[in-house]
Amino acid sequence: MDQAIDKIAILGSRIVDEDDAGLVRLCVRGDQAAWDELVGRYQRLIFTIPRRAGLSDEQAADVFQEVFLTLVQKISEIEQPDRIRSWMVTTAKFKTWAIVRGSKSLYSPATEEEMDAEMSNIRDEMPLADNMLIELEEQHLIRTALLELEERCQKILSMIYLRDPAATYVEVAAAINVGETSISPLRSRCLKKLEKVLTK
Amino acid sequence: MKKQYEEKLEHIISRMQADTSVDAPSDTLKYVKDLFRTRASASVPTMLERIAAVLKIDLEPNRAAFGERSAAGGAARQMLFDSGDNAVDLRITSSDNVFHIRGQILGGGFDGAEVTISEQTETIDETGGFRFGSLSSGEHTLVVRGSVSEIVIEKLILS
Numbered sequence: 001m002d003q004a005i006d007k008i009a010i011l012g013s014r015i016v017d018e019d020d021a022g023l024v025r026l027c028v029r030g031d032q033a034a035w036d037e038l039v040g041r042y043q044r045l046i047f048t049i050p051r052r053a054g055l056s057d058e059q060a061a062d063v064f065q066e067v068f069l070t071l072v073q074k075i076s077e078i079e080q081p082d083r084i085r086s087w088m089v090t091t092a093k094f095k096t097w098a099i100v101r102g103s104k105s106l107y108s109p110a111t112e113e114e115m116d117a118e119m120s121n122i123r124d125e126m127p128l129a130d131n132m133l134i135e136l137e138e139q140h141l142i143r144t145a146l147l148e149l150e151e152r153c154q155k156i157l158s159m160i161y162l163r164d165p166a167a168t169y170v171e172v173a174a175a176i177n178v179g180e181t182s183i184s185p186l187r188s189r190c191l192k193k194l195e196k197v198l199t200k
Numbered sequence: 201m202k203k204q205y206e207e208k209l210e211h212i213i214s215r216m217q218a219d220t221s222v223d224a225p226s227d228t229l230k231y232v233k234d235l236f237r238t239r240a241s242a243s244v245p246t247m248l249e250r251i252a253a254v255l256k257i258d259l260e261p262n263r264a265a266f267g268e269r270s271a272a273g274g275a276a277r278q279m280l281f282d283s284g285d286n287a288v289d290l291r292i293t294s295s296d297n298v299f300h301i302r303g304q305i306l307g308g309g310f311d312g313a314e315v316t317i318s319e320q321t322e323t324i325d326e327t328g329g330f331r332f333g334s335l336s337s338g339e340h341t342l343v344v345r346g347s348v349s350e351i352v353i354e355k356l357i358l359s
Binding site: 195 | 205208209212213215216217218219220221222223224225228229231232233235236237239275276278289304306307327328
């Protein structure tokens with residue numbers, strides 16, 4: 001029984017440790033765990049793009065499903081698996097725009113070139129300006145990097161920077177069971193580790 | 201050098217603090233995960249020309265997924281049918297008891313296929329998409345006719 005649990009843990013970490021390109025390759029081979037990890041890794045980013053463009057939660061869910069539906073269809077045709085994030089963001093942006101401009105067409109350009117050509121025909125890109133998408137992608141990378149840190153660092157940084165309102169040092173100290181004076185140096189160390197993960 | 205590093209940390213912190221993203225609704229997540237499961241478990245190709253599609257997923261609008269406390273799904277009813285090498289995704293909306301279907305054929309082999317329901321026929325677009333409007337309530341049969349085989353969805357009840 002324990003061996004079985006160990007095996008599951010090993011298989012689980014194998015998937016979690018895969019980079020995007022590795023996950024895509026496993027998905028092409030029909031690996032459900034890889035697909036679940038890919039969806040989990042990108043769900044926030046892809047759901048946030050239509051929401052930040054002003055779409056309702058229902059419309060955002062529609063865009064979200066269409067992005068992954070298109071990915072299921074085209075995953076074996078992805079030529080650069082390491083650029084899957086860019087592909088998904090562009091697809092989400094395109095499908096968001098299809099709704100923003102009132103066309104709920106299921107049209108899905110076959111290539112990135114076709115998508116770029118279609119996008120260039122859109123006059124007003126303000127709701128999905130490039131700098132906004134860059135910000136969303138950076139936030140995605142930070143969230144993903146945070147998950148690579150040890151649990152204590154995840155907790156410290158999440159409580160201080162992701163919680164609204166931010167946790168006080170007293171609250172963080174109580175949560176991780178250390179003295180209050182330890183929080184500041186721990187916070188600095190965790191930020192350094194996060195920066196290291198982001199730049200690797 | 202140190203200043204550059206501190207600026208980088210400040211940038212990371214500001215991005216974290218500005219992160220207002222939320223998780224996608226759980227029923228939406230379940231749908232896209234099941235979508236892959238359905239495609240990955242497609243059965244061995246059959247020699248039969250007429251393939252009966254089997255309902256795999258049926259999500260009512262705004263219905264909470266099992267075990268969930270609330271729903272945040274779309275306004276459309278979503279149905280996914282499996283037919284071996286292919287799947288048919290349907291999204292059904294209605295107003296005043298008139299139904300509209302938006303669908304997509306997943307998988308290859310049906311380029312230029314015709315889709316028929318209640319004497320309405322549409323040719324699928326380049327992505328396998330099709331649409332029907334003004335359908336009445338009741339039981340329908342939807343047929344996708346390709347060059348070598350056809351997918352049949354029987355007892356499609358619009359209500």
